[in-house]
Amino acid sequence: MQNNRKITLLIVGLLSMMIIPSCSHSKDVIEKLGVVSAYGFDQNEEQVLEGTTVLYQFNPDITNASQIIHSTGSTFNMVRSNANKKSGYKIVNGKLQTLLFGPTIAKKGVFPYLDTIERDAAISDMLYVTISEEPARDILSASNYEEAPNIGVYLNRLVDTAVLDEKIVSSKFHEFMRDYLQVGREPLVPIISIKQNKAAIEEVGIMQGDSHVGSFSMKEIFFVRLLREEFNEGRLDLELETKPFQDYIKEYQGDNREDKMFIVIDQLQNNSKINLTNVDHLTYEVDVSIHGRIVEMSQRMNLDKAAPLRKLEEEIDKKIKKNLEAVVKKAQQVNADVFGFGVKYNNRTRGEELTREQWQDLFPNIEVDFNVSTEIKRFGIVQ
Amino acid sequence: MPENLNIPDHKKLKAIYLVIVLHTMQIGVGIAGHPRVVFLESGRDSFISILIAAIALHIVIACIVYVLRSFDGQDLHGILAQFFGKWFGKLITFLFIIYFFLLFISVLVNYIEFVHAFIFPDMSSWFISLCLLSLVLYAVLGGVRVAVGACIVFFFGSVWMFGLLIEPITYIQYDNYLPMFEASPRELMSGALKTSYTIIGFELLWFLYPYLKDKNKVHRYSQLAMSLTILSVLFITFVSIGFYSNNQLEDKIWPLLSTIKIISFPMFERFDIVTVALWMIIILPNLILFCWMTSMSAKRVFGGKENYYMITVCSLAFIAHYFFDSRYNVNFFTNYVGQAGVIFGFVVPILLVPFAMYYRRKGAKQHAKQS
Structure with a gap:
């Protein structure tokens, strides 16, 4: 039938139009990308953001595909573009899995640094928001991260396992923002600490709004979770x-x-x-x-x-x-x-x-x- | 009778297609932002606003069918010409043509906004609209049967997307729905008005009616299509309100697309990108049928060949979308088109009912005289 053929052709046209435009992005070749798996943020005395970017590359020729870059800037995106000055790879945020805020920021409030994550559709809502009591820089330079490709992936696995195991309350970005913007329920975020050169969750941080005010031990968090979830x-x-x-x-x-x-x-x-x-x-x-x-x-x-x-x-x-x-x-x-x-x-x-x-x-x-x-x-x- | 439409039987469609065609026509770009827009007006009582809009919708559909049945196989222009005379009828149809064309552009520019926000921020608008418009033109040049057929295929190509909401449902916080019944009647009404942009598209019935075979079933199937739309809108609003805390929902421009952002499969890290690409399937029927409605009515008003009008509509839209290259303009424009939708979609059919009643009575008298 004439009509059926036209409809079939229309579908073929539609599918090709969905696929062809992606070829226009030939500049984003995966071998040329530095894919960020974690960011760590601290603040120095001059109120400047000190970022630690953990990224890995998909280049089959290199053996150590992970690297850590330190850079500074006043905003999230400045930190990223300054990090890019120190790397030959184009740094992209699409696979960002973990955000780690050091004590300097966690005490003051993390929300100002989260805006771009919500605003930029390229960044997933399922990344984990975590804080630490030691500088984020130190946590991310821990060298023992099991068989994970880098410390960022390891941190994500660490938190994910604890959440799936119902050991802690989940603090995915969506959930963090949901509780932060909800009056009458505050977020909880895991506190990453470092033990024998290996990151671990020892406590869970109590947030008042977006700032860290106290901690629950892993034993206590069970009872908190009992009431929350x-x-x-x-x-x-x-x-x-x-x-x-x-x-x-x-x-x-x-x-x-x-x-x-x-x-x-x-x-x-x-x-x-x-x-x-x-x-x-x-x-x-x-x-x-x-x-x-x-x-x-x-x-x-x-x-x-x-x-x-x-x-x-x-x-x-x-x-x-x-x-x-x-x-x-x-x-x-x-x-x-x-x-x-x-x-x-x-x-x-x-x-x-x-x-x-x-x-x-x-x-x-x-x-x-x-x-x-x-x-x-x-x-x-x-x- | 001026300008009667004579549609040969082999070109006619079954009335049951209305269920899918009217439904796909209503669901489009509006639904992605709808939960927030209603929430801003009527808060947690958005359900009530939607239900008010639903009642209005069902009444309007009943009115449209009543008016259409007063005549034998006329479309909107034929009916208007009958009531208001040739020239005034043409003027009103011309307003409708402009309205449909604006709807056509609003769907196009809103979709381009999605693509820019979610997938390719650096892709030029003209390329996206060229892709879409060439598909639209191809489908619409094939005639109304191809347009309707495409709707049905695309409906089944997109309806599974409701399944994507299963994961967001597991994140629902039931506290978010309480306390209920807080909004004032005024807020509820303005929420219902805002719903109108999402659910317009049923005007298609005015034009599709002459093309239908079993006309006695039209009312049943079009009401069914409306219920289907309302249920989808209610479901999506329900998920969005539960998924986001209240202040969060007010921040999200497209709550539905943001909700889908959390879905991730091993082979699809970010499913929202696929969803926005597939959203093309949802908006294409809208574009195709709006284009058809515009050019059909233009042919009825100005005469000439329908194909030329289709090409004109697409080229004009291609030029026009350049004026809507920022979020502010798109929102501003969409807002006004939505308001126009209340008048053209909801008010006009109700205004036509008294005329149809008068016409029916006159017809009955004449009939009595003759016999």
């Missing part, structure tokens, strides 16, 4: 008193029993609900229900029976509640609502939008009550 297969290790279980603990080891026991719960799933019970006095009630299975206990008891199992769940509840109260208190001390209590408050007050200043006045005085209920669903193949 849902676990799919989380892992929790707790230290419990042995005393309440006196009657149940099997006497395998004789009398040298310790007064602390450790348990590890994995496949942990949770459902947390923040309820604002009193708008005027700002009292919150948080219901946290957790279920999971026990994979390790340092003292053995018969979990097949109801009484010890219930007792164990009860003790876990108490412990988790104590930890949750501690993390909320810590956040209140630095006045950064990383849990999103402010969002709940704003949702309940109709008509007027909460401002950042208002919530900073209110947040330190909120009262939070926790109802934790744990359910041990399974406990392995021994009783």
